[in-house]
Structures are given as structure tokens and as C-alpha cells.
Amino acid sequence: AQSVTQLDSQVPVFEEAPVELRCNYSSSVSVYLFWYVQYPNQGLQLLLKYLSGSTLVKGINGFEAEFNKSQTSFHLRKPSVHISDTAEYFCAVNQGGSEKLVFGKGTKLTVNP
Amino acid sequence: DTAVSQTPKYLVTQMGNDKSIKCEQNLGHDTMYWYKQDSKKFLKIMFSYNNKELIINETVPNRFSPKSPDKAHLNLHINSLELGDSAVYFCASSQASEQFFGPGTRLTVL
Numbered sequence: 001a002q003s004v005t006q007l008d009s010q011v012p013v014f015e016e017a018p019v020e021l022r023c024n025y026s027s028s029v030s031v032y033l034f035w036y037v038q039y040p041n042q043g044l045q046l047l048l049k050y051l052s053g054s055t056l057v058k059g060i061n062g063f064e065a066e067f068n069k070s071q072t073s074f075h076l077r078k079p080s081v082h083i084s085d086t087a088e089y090f091c092a093v094n095q096g097g098s099e100k101l102v103f104g105k106g107t108k109l110t111v112n113p
Numbered sequence: 114d115t116a117v118s119q120t121p122k123y124l125v126t127q128m129g130n131d132k133s134i135k136c137e138q139n140l141g142h143d144t145m146y147w148y149k150q151d152s153k154k155f156l157k158i159m160f161s162y163n164n165k166e167l168i169i170n171e172t173v174p175n176r177f178s179p180k181s182p183d184k185a186h187l188n189l190h191i192n193s194l195e196l197g198d199s200a201v202y203f204c205a206s207s208q209a210s211e212q213f214f215g216p217g218t219r220l221t222v223l
Contacts, residue, residue, distance in 0.1 A: 032210050038154075043117075043203060043214040051210055088154055094210075099144055100169055101212060103156040 002027045004093050006104035014112050015083055021076040021107045023091030033074040034092040034101070035065055044090065050074060061085070086111045116140050117215035119204050125221045126194060133190045134218045136204030143208060144168075145187040147179060150201040150217070162187055194222045 007022040025031060032051050036044040048059025055067040065076045074091060091104040117138045126132055138145060146169075147159040161169035165181040176192045191198060199222045204215040 034211075036214075043216045044156075044205075045214070046211060049211060090156065099146075099161050099163070099207070100158055101146075102158075106154045106156075108154075 002031070002093050002095060002102045004091050004102055004104035006089075006091055006107050008107050009105065010108045010110070012110045012112060013081055016080045018079050019077065019081050019085075019109065021089050021091075021109065023074045023076065023104060025072050025074065025091075025093045027072075027093060027095060029095050031093050031095055033065075033067060035059065035063070035074070035076050036090045036092060036103075037061075038088040038090065038106075040087070047076070047089075081109070081111045083111050083113060085109060117204055117206055117213050119202075119215040119218050121218060122216065123219050123221075125223065127223055128194055128196060130194050131190070131192045132194060132220070133188055134202055134204075134220070136187045136189070136215060138185055138204075138206040138213070138215075140206055140208070140213060141185075142206035142213075143184060144206060145181065145184075146205040146207070146212065147187065147189050148203040148205065148214075150203060152200070156203070160187075160189075191220075194220075196222050198222050 003026045005024045034049045035047040048057045050057045050067045058064045088106045092101045094101045144163045146161045150156045159173045160179045162181045178190045181187045201217045203217045205212045
């Protein structure tokens with residue numbers, strides 16, 4: 001069975017600092033990987049996805065993530081965060097071709113002035 | 114322009130009542146989903162429909178009954194509501210790999 005581990009439940013950072021949100025997954029078959037963002041009292045919005053090809057994936061709002069198959073990781077990074085990046089971030093995985101998306105427990109990113 | 118919409122946005126009701134949440138998508142997608150997000154923000158899939166047929170049912174109590182009258186709509190009916198049903202329920206739709214989520218329905222059972 002697939003599972004997703006987001007190692008940090010909360011990450012506080014100062015504005016303009018770099019940030020990395022960690023995600024590890026377990027699956028014995030090829031997977032698709034996603035990062036979603038949830039702003040307060042809103043639905044989920046896709047930040048970026050890895051399906052195949054280049055392991056470095058660029059998304060919206062200046063975020064990027066790197067797929068590392070040997071370490072089964074898909075960490076999310078941003079070189080300089082803004083106050084508006086304060087939100088909950090979810091890593092998710094599904095087996096290639098499957099309809100079922102399995103989510104991690106989320107990481108709350110708080111950007112302080 | 115709303116891609117995936119849900120009604121109502123908020124639902125407050127008493128234990129034991131029956132309620133429904135409606136979901137519509139105008140993206141032309143074949144597959145729709147219901148997710149539950151608990152108070153700790155954990156998201157878990159409940160159901161998935163493809164072209165009006167149930168394809169995923171994740172051991173959800175049978176008090177929850179999804180209904181898909183056509184591929185653009187997936188409604189969720191809940192019988193005999195319990196305190197533990199309080200959560201935010203998200204509808205989503207997908208074509209290929211990406212899922213698009215609705216704004217959520219916050220259900221509070223008193």
C-alpha cells in the first residue's frame with residue numbers, strides 16, 4: 001500500500017528566507033507525485049506534479065520540487081518566501097494510472113515578517 | 114467560471130439528521146471524488162466515480178451514499194449524522210492525473 005510521510009507538521013520561517021518542505025513516499029511501483037496548497041478556509045490548489053521525465057519540477061508561485069527515486073522523496077522548495085505563502089501544504093502520491101490519491105498529513109508553513 | 118463547485122459551503126445540523134451535499138464540475142472530466150478532511154487537516158478519499166459508476170469505496174460507513182446522476186454531478190447523502198461526521202468535505206474531479214478540488218463544505222454536527 002502507498003503511504004506519504006511529511007516529516008514536519010509545522011515550519012515557521014521569516015519572509016524572504018528559503019524553505020524546504022519534506023515529503024517521503026513508499027510504493028513498490030512507479031508513482032505520480034503532487035504538491036497541493038490549501039490557503040485558510042479554501043480548497044486545494046495544485047502547486048506542481050511529477051509524472052515522468054525531468055526530476056526537477058517547477059510549479060506555480062516560484063515553488064519547485066525534486067523527485068529522488070533512490071531516496072523515495074519529493075521535497076518542495078522555494079528560494080525566497082512571502083507572507084502570502086502562509087498556508088498548509090500537502091504532498092500526495094498515486095500509483096501510475098490509479099485514480100486513488102493518497103495524501104500526507106500536511107505541513108503548515110508560517111511566514112513571519 | 115467556477116470549475117468545481119459545492120453547495121452548501123457551511124452546514125450545521127443536529128445528530129441523527131439526514132443531509133446532502135451537492136457537487137458539480139464544468140470541466141468535462143470523467144472522474145469525480147469525495148474526500149473528508151478531519152479536524153487535524155488529514156485528507157482521505159471516500160469515494161470515486163467514473164462516468165457515473167462507483168470505482169472506489171474506501172470502507173466508508175453505509176450511512177454515506179454517493180449518487181451521480183450524470184458525469185458532471187456527484188452528490189453525497191449522509192443519513193443519521195453523528196458527531197464524528199463533523200469535518201470539511203471536498204469534491205474533486207480529474208481527467209488523467211490531475212485532480213481539481215472544490216472549495217469544500219464544512220459540516221458541523223451538534
